[in-house]
Amino acid sequence: MSDDDIAQEIVRQLSRRAAESSICPSEVARALQSDEAAWRALMSQVRDVSAAMRAGGRLRIMRGGLDVPDDMLHRGAIRLARGADFET
Numbered sequence: 001m002s003d004d005d006i007a008q009e010i011v012r013q014l015s016r017r018a019a020e021s022s023i024c025p026s027e028v029a030r031a032l033q034s035d036e037a038a039w040r041a042l043m044s045q046v047r048d049v050s051a052a053m054r055a056g057g058r059l060r061i062m063r064g065g066l067d068v069p070d071d072m073l074h075r076g077a078i079r080l081a082r083g084a085d086f087e088t
Helices: 003-015 025-032 036-055
Strands: 059-063 079-082
Touching: 003 025, 003 036, 003 079, 025 036, 036 059
Parallel strands: none
Antiparallel strands: 059 079
């Protein structure tokens, strides 16, 4: 799976929701891979692509409504939301 495919799916899902809504990275992985083992294997890449999108201002990555620091991106539950420079 390419990083572009993942980024496009993140944008697609966030664009279909209210501007203040968020999504779980697993929703992105599941939309791209239907097999459980395959979507679980994709989760790390989804988080990495999310981090790159956040660096560009397109996403916020949160836990409990607070921004998650880079060193915590691969631990625990996170939510993805539109950043200041989010574009559909």
